[in-house]
Amino acid sequence: MPDENRSSQITFFGIILAVVVGLYLSSRYSYLLFHSLVEATSIAISFTFFIVTWNTRRYLTSGGLKILGIGYGCIAMIDLLHTLAYKGMGVFPGDGANLPTQFWIAARALQAILLCVAPLFVRRKADERIILAICLPVVAAAITLICIGIFPDCFIEGKGLTPFKVISEYLISAALLLAILLFAGHRSAFTTRVFALIVSSIICTIGSELAFTSYLSVYGPANMIGHFLKLAGFFLLYRAIIVTGFTEPFVHISQDLKQAEDGVTREREFSRSLLESMADGVVACDANGILSLFNRTAREWHSIDPMQLPQEEWAQHYDLFRADGVTPLPTEEIPLAMALRGVEVKDVGMAIVTKGHLPRFILTNGSMIVDSEGRKLGAVVVMRDITEFRRLEQELRQTNEELEQRVAARTAALEQTAIDLQEAQRIAHVGSWDLDLTSNVLSWSDEIYRIFEIDPEKFGASYEAFLDAIHPDDREMVNAAYTYSLKNKLPYAIDHRLLFADGRVKYVHEQCETFWENDQPVRSLGTVQDITEHTLAEQERRTNLTFYESLDLVNRAIQGNEYPEEMMSDVLDEVLTILDCDRAFLMYPCDPEADTWHVPMERTKPEYPGALNLGIEMPMDPEVAETLRILLAADGPVKFGPGTKYPLPAEVSERFGFKCFMAMAVHPKIGKPWQFGIHQCSFGREWTPEEERLFKEVGRRLADGLSSMLIYRDLRASEGRFSTLINQAADGFFVHDLEGRILDVNQRACDSLGYTREELLTMNVAEVDAEFVSHDHVKNFWSKLTLDHPVTLQGRHQRKDGSTFPVEIRLGLLLLEDRRVILGLARDITERNAAAEALQKLNEELEVRVKERTAEIENKSRQLLDSRQALMNLVTDLNDNAAQLAAANAKLQELDRLKSMFIASMSHELRTPLNSIIGFSSILAEEWLGPVTEEQKKNLLTVHRAGQHLLALVNDVIDVSKIEAGKLEVTVSDFDLAEVVDESTNLFTGEIRDKSLELQVDSLHLQMRTDRRRLTQCLINLLSNAVKYTDWGSVRLAARTVNRKNDDADSWLEITVTDTGMGIRDEDLPLLFNAFVRLPLPADKSIRGTGLGLYLTKKIVCETLRGEIGVESKFGKGSCFTLRIPVQLKNGNGNEQGNE
Structure with missing residues (x-):
């Protein structure tokens, strides 16, 4: 036999050698003939794969074999087109090398994919129809793309292979290596020989692909080697598939039968050991009633071995009795006999009473044994000893009776406790709930139903239904609290609201704790307490506290100032803060019959500047008069705007830019009524009753303050007259x-x-x-x-x-x-x-x-x-x-103090007439009240400029007094530097044009956070001096960011104002920033000034903006003032006010 196998192998390899030599000789004669023979053989092998696989598809258990067999049939179709399109065949037009190369790449790509997919289905079934439904469209698509010219070129005559062809071959080789790894992963599904053939086939295919990456001619040596390797790969895979699909299965079947036989023997031995070791008795008989099984437990219970006895003797021979342990068991009631008759034995009781032993009580279960076709094979019964169980059952029954008595007593006590608990919950307004998280069932106590005002019959008891009863604005908060407690395994407590259909709101306090089993939440217990009365009382307390605290601030503002104007200003400032409005004002008179009206005091937020120049008399128009009539007819505040009884006055609201306002008539003890009002400019606000109540009380107290102010003014006038009389007396x-x-x-x-x-x-x-x-x-x-x-x-x-x-x-x-x-x-x-x-x-x-x-x-x-x-x-x-x-001297000492106050308030008293002078001169000059002559206009402009100069002087004096007293307020806001520079330089455009000067501005867009008003004041002072003292040349303002030592980069702003004016002498420079100091001017120069501008600028820059200022000057050539301030003004001054 070994000699026969050896002879077969020699013959097989001889044939292989002969085929190789023959193919080689054919290539020497005609490469086209060689190519056709190789491709024809490969196509024949592929079609053979397909035919064998298709005819045996019902018997193949490996889906991988089906995929390879059917897939190689599809590959054969593409290879056939490749053979017919080969250069020199003349079947397709063009007769070039690109078309067959494209068919080659398509076939090899499909082959690599099939070899990668097949290992995944080695132990799985695959439907041949699905395989065909996938492969055939893929082949058709590839052929179509090649024929219509969309498929990339693979070979160019005179150049050789394209990069696409070479890269594709490498990718295909990589996929084939992956296929080897996949087959190795399913190594146990193949014999050593079959696995070696498959791997060898894939390696030959890889070699073929690599050979096809380097040829320059389709008739070259590399091309021939590649075809030899391709043929070897197909042949080796053919051997592997045929051996695996047909020869090897029989070997597997023989091995499986042997393994199955050994398994049955092991299972039989296991079953016997299992039956013998069971604590339950097991008996069985064949179809004739002959006992075939009596396990160890059954033998011990009966104290005998099984005997071949007829059924009618089973009860007597095996000591079988009914469940009472006294009555012999009739044959027809023997459980095994019943099972043999086809009766299902389920929990049937009996007793085994052997001589010298107490009764053994048995519980039996059994049934008939039939084969797959329903033929009776016998019966089997399993017996369980329940003697101990019956004893325990009796004891348990007695114990249960005692427990029932205790439970009844305890139940009565619990029922009374439940009643007491319900009553306690009702009194305390506290209810309890229980949420079963496994079933999402929610249980409520009676008190919770009362709190939520829900009918128990209509309530869908679930967590979602509970959330529906909560106020919509609070649901997310409650759900988040509960979710957080579950996530972190923590109890939680929360206050939230309930919203009812009629709009009522209740406040409740809820507490909850969740219980866990096996790291899973199973139950949540909680309580709900109605805290509506407490919450409303607390809200009322807080409202009243806020109310009285606000009034205290107003009282402090009224009582803490000796000067009337500052008192009104401080009160309006407090109103802005307390009521969070955009503008607060006092108007006089609140008299619709008056010819004019004016605003003595007004305070606004920075983003909504003043609507009026204070003190300017405005004509009384019908719209304003009607508003005043409404206020005088009311006994408290009146609201105007959307959602109120009175609409907004259209012209007034448009002129002053507000969207709603509230006002009231204020009646001092002296003089006509005043109007006290607040504007909301940013949005149409709805004033709350609490705000209206607070506004009314502020107005009442403001009336008292105005009364004191007016009395003080009369007293001050009387004091002036008395002082004049005293000083003019002859004695x-x-x-x-x-x-x-x-x-x-x-x-x-x-x-x-x-x-x-x-x-x-x-x-x-x-x-x-x-x-x-x-x-x-x-x-x-x-x-x-x-x-x-x-x-x-x-x-x-x-x-x-x-x-x-x-x-x-x-x-x-x-x-x-x-x-x-x-x-x-x-x-x-x-x-x-x-x-x-x-x-x-x-x-x-x-x-x-x-x-x-x-x-x-x-x-x-x-x-x-x-x-x-x-x-x-x-x-x-x-x-x-x-x-x-x-x-009269009795009043002298008291009036002495008032004199000082009078002197200090002189600057404030000047601003009102000055504003009137400036305003009316501007109105007259602009011909609002009628035409004026050029001479009149010139005089009016002179008055206007003089008023502006005097007002600036008064403002400077006020600022000096505030700075010296340390009371200059700083209002910090965010703004763009370029806006401040434009605002400052625009003021001097006309004067620069009149003097034929050149204004140069080198600004930058820089986001500043400092006091915008004070920075603007400094720039205006510096630009004013530069323009005033420069008769020719230019004025230049430049800004940049600088880095100071120990500060962050670009954290300081540097602004320089340079002019080509008369300059400053060196000996005068130390005096430049002193108050009320004016440097000597040439005889031909007359320039107005107060000597306060540079003094104020230095004070503001150094003390308010926390920066520094300096000057460089050459007499006769000009000056350069430099100021540096932080870009971000940090808090550190008690007089600072934020403007966020």
């Missing part, structure tokens, strides 16, 4: 205490003594009284004075130069702030005394001539008496005037 005015310390004097007292007022206020009356005796004497005299009885006396006063003069003094006692002081009115009686002396001399002369001229003397005497009476009347009048002055 000296002295106020001193009981120690003689001078407290106040008028100008007449200063003039008569030659001292200044400041000097007198540091002196004692003893220093000016030339006849002063002693302090004790005068104190004793002063202490006797009373409020109702002034005293008149004469004395002498001593001037600063030492000279004295006679005075008549009228002294009175005053109480100023519970303090006793002396008011003295001193009248110089030098002339009166001189007149008295002259009169005395005249009397002496008359006495000498009395005898001679008695009649004449008598007449003169009468005239003299009349003159003296008139003089005494004059003295009396003067004394009366002095008494009036003494009475």
Whole structure:
């Protein structure tokens, strides 16, 4: 036999060698013949694969073989076209090498895909119809693409293979390597020989593909080697498929039968061991009732081995009794006999009572045994010992009876507890719920149904239904809290709202905890408490707290300012903050019959600047008058705008840019009513009742504040008149205490003594009284004075130069702030005394001539008496005037403090008339009220410029006072630097044009965060000086970002203002930034100024914007001012205000 196999192998290899030699010789004779023979053989092998596979498709269990067999049939079709299109065959037009090469690539690509897919179906079934439905369209598509010229070129005459052809061959080779790995992964499905043949076939195919990447001619050696390798690959795969598909299956069947036989033996032995080891008894019989199985447990229970006995003797022989353990078991009731008759035995009880043993109670289950065709083979019964179970059952029954009694008692107690719990939940408004997460069933207590106001019969008890009962705005919050608690395994507590169909809202407090089993949530328990009353009470408390806190801020603003304008400004500022509106204002008068109206005070948010120039009188139009009538008719605030009773006044709202407003008439105790109002410019706002209530109370308190302000103005005017009267009085005015310390004097007292007022206020009356005796004497005299009885006396006063003069003094006692002081009115009686002396001399002369001229003397005497009476009347009048002055002096000390306040508020008082002057001069110059002549317009423009200059001076003085007091506010906002530069330079366009100067601006778009107004003020001051002091040339403003040491890059802004003006002398530079300092100008120059511009600029830059400023100048050539400030102004000043 080995010799026969060896002979067959020699013959086989001889044939192979002969075929190779023959093909080679044919290539030497005609390569076209060689190619046709190789391709024909490959096509024949492929079609053989297909025919064998197709005819055996019903018997093939390997889907991989079907895929290869059917797929190679499709490859054969493409290879046939490749053979017919080969260069020299002349079948297709063109007779070139590109067309057959394209067919080659298509066939090899399909072959690589099939070899990669086949291993995946080695142990799987594959439907041949699906394989054909996939392969045939693929082949058709490839042929179509090649024939219509869409398929890429693979060979170019004179150049050889295209890159597409070479790359495709490499990709196909890579796919074939993948196929080897896939076949290796299913190595156990093939014998060693078959696996070796498949791998060898694929390796030959790879070699063929690599050979076809380097030939230059379709008749070249590389092409021939490639065809030899292709033929070898097809032949080896043919051998593998034939062996695997036909010869090898029989070997597998034999092996499988042997393995199955061994398996049955093992299973039989396993089953026998299993039956013998079972704690249950198992008995079986054949179709004739002959016992065939009696396992170990059954033998032990019956204490005998099975015997070939008829069924009627089974009960007696095997000690079988009914379940009571006393009655012998009839044959027809024996479980095995019943099963053999076809009766299903299920939990049938019986007893085995062997001699000398207690009854053994058995529970049996069994059935008939039939084959696959339903023929009876026998019966089997399984017996289970339930003796112990019955004993336990009896004990359990007794125990259950006892437990039932306990449960009944406990149930009654629980029912009472449940009733108590429900009552407690009702009283506390607390309900409980239970959510079964496995079934999504939600259970509620009665109190929750009451809280949610839901009928239990209509409630879909689920978590989703629970969410539906929650306020829509709170559902996401509640669901998120519950989801978070599940995710993190934590309990949670949350407050949320319930929304009812009628619009009512309830507030509830919910708590929940989830219980877990095997790392899965199974149950959530929670409580819900109705906290509506508590929440509403807390909201009302907070509302009232906010209300009274807001009123406290308003009260502080009213009571914390001595100046009326600042009081109104501060109150409106608080209103802006409290009510979050865009504009707050006071209008006067709130009188529809008035001819004009104006706005004394207005405060706005930065993004909504003032609607009016403060103080400008506006004509009363019908729309405004109607609004005022509505306000006067109402007893509180009136809302105008969308959703309110009154629409917006169309013209007014358009002019002032607001979308809704609320206002009320304010009635001070003096004068006409005022209008107090707020605007909302950004959106149409609906004012809440709480805001309306707060606004009304603010208006009421503002009325009190306005009353105080108006009274204060009247008092201030009265003070001015009284001060004028005192200072213009002909008598000296002295106020001193009981120690003689001078407290106040008028100008007449200063003039008569030659001292200044400041000097007198540091002196004692003893220093000016030339006849002063002693302090004790005068104190004793002063202490006797009373409020109702002034005293008149004469004395002498001593001037600063030492000279004295006679005075008549009228002294009175005053109480100023519970303090006793002396008011003295001193009248110089030098002339009166001189007149008295002259009169005395005249009397002496008359006495000498009395005898001679008695009649004449008598007449003169009468005239003299009349003159003296008139003089005494004059003295009396003067004394009366002095008494009036003494009475008015009671207010002097209080008014002294008000004087200081008056001086400090002068700048504020100037702004109102200045704004009116500026506004009306502009209105007249622009001919709003009618045409004017050129001369009138010129004069009006002069007035306007002078007013602007004076207003700027007043503003500078105010800013200086604020800076010196440390109260200059900083309003931080975000803005573009380019906007500020444009805004500043545009102010000087006309003046620069008039002076024929060149303005150069080198700005940049830089996002700043600082005080925009103060930065603009600094740029305007610097540009104003540059333009004023430059007669020719240019003014240049440049801006850039710089990096300072220890700061971030580009964190500072540097602005330079350069001019070609007159420049500054070196010795004047140190004085440049001092207040009220103006440097000397040439004789031919006259430039107005206050000396405050650069002083203010330096203060703002250095102290407010936290930067620095410097100057470089050459006299006669110009100056360069440089300021540097941070791009982002950081907080650090208590006067800063954010504007986010």
